[in-house]
Amino acid sequence: MVERTANPAHGDYSITLPLKLARELHRRPAQIAAELAGRLSLPAGFADVEIAPPGFINLRLRPSWLQAQVEPIAGAGAGWGRSDLGHELPVQVEFVSSNPTGPLLFSHARGAVVGDVIARLLEATGFAVQREYYVNDTGNQVRLFGESIQAAIRGQPAPEGGYQGAYVEEMARAAAAKLGKNATVEALAEFGIVANLESIRRDLDRLRIAHHAWFSERSLYQGWDQDTMAKLRSLGLVVERDGAVWFVTGGDKDEVLYKRTGEPTYFAADIFYHRDKLEKRGYQRVVDVWGADHQGQVNRLKQALEVLGIDPARLTVILVQLVSVRRGTEIVRMSRRSGVGITLEEMLDEVGSDAVRYFFLLRSSDAHMEFDVDLAKQQSNENPVFYAQYAHARLSNVRKFGAAVQAAPAFERLDSEWELDLLRAIVRWPDVVREAAESLEPHRLAFYANELAARIHVFYKNVRVVVDDQPVSAARLRLSEAARVTLANALDLMGVAAPERM
């Protein structure tokens, strides 16, 4: 209803309600606008309203109000922009959850960054967030992984559909040294999983990601599986057919819960796990960040939750589209099935975590993206991550340069277009955080950071901060500090460093 204007000539905010009411009331929007404008009681920060055809009510922030924000923001530090909208509601964000049968691949990194920043956004808006990694530590793939290590120890080729590569060989050597050459498949799998989880944790740590909990799939099979199955059976939604156990959807296609081998399917595990989160552990909201190749699972899982009496709206699944990697003119698409294995570790070595994070955050999750390795690792102005970081470094330098200024700040003299434009960008920050958190769209942070950095660079170029006039200097220094704090908070929410110098 109240929105930011795209065009500065139309003020800072506009109200479009009159246009929306016009249809229902069968009256001219301009009349409604005039009437409404007369009755508006505006916060003190706004100048008088303007009515623009065909029926907009435009609002403009007063320079005096903007100037009065400088000192509080400059002094607010890390709290600036945070809010308590969530009222400490328990929310879980589950992300990464890559199989512990191998190292983290670069294709996992996008979901890792998106999930982490969603968690940061929810924390910043007052939710009690738990970050969880779901560990598939049992089942077919785990056994296959154990068999693959065993084969490597014995110098045999990997089993059909098994795992291979240098990391398996390495693991085989380490396992043989520790467990002996005749260790069981189970013991080898366990050894490999522990080692992989360590390496995954190490990679995530380099990406500045830390989970609170690593949830073991195995733990679901200590009764909770049977409890859930009993409930489904009592609802009459389970049948046995062809030696397998099926979930009756009522729709066109039933789904297998237990294979003929007696093993649960991933679908069954998903049901057990999500019932555990939403019912047993009582998270009011759960956000899962999945790769787009899991899209087909969303509806059937929600359907199953619903019949179990759990409101499926409490679960939000963010599907992150796949990433392709560009090196020079070569483009490699990274999907799970293509088996392209650029590891996250290699990419972190090559381009660093700031660039990886920033690049992923420059795209909305539902857009396919191309990760340009050459661009990401360039230490030059072509690399967008430096643009924002450089703005922060410049302001940090200004702060040092002006440390000796003592006078009382003359905030009312921050009246140039560059200073006021910068202020308008700064005061938007809490709205940006709230909107990004509500929409679960981390990329809004990156776009804001770019925009704020642009205002900072223009300000820096056109307005000399440290000048002979001490009261003006003092005011500009505080404005610089307010901008620096805001940019630092934005970068912090993105998990990107805000360097003092570059």
Add this chain to the structure above:
RNA sequence: GCCCCCUUAGCUCAGUGGACCAGAGCAUCCGCCUUCUAAGCGGAGGGUCAGAGGUUCGAAUCCUCUAGGGGGCGCCA
């Protein structure tokens, strides 16, 4: 065949119902460092917003259809 995402400037992408020329970065061309960091700033050129129809006072944005690209639809994970 069915489901999901995408199609906007040469390239990579924002914008997803409102207001004069549809935005940014890169790339191309032209300017700006005796002054707090030029990893910066300013300017120029460049677009039938894939196509068609519809809803609306108004559509890049919503609805339908078509075309193209990607992903999924398995007792795989």
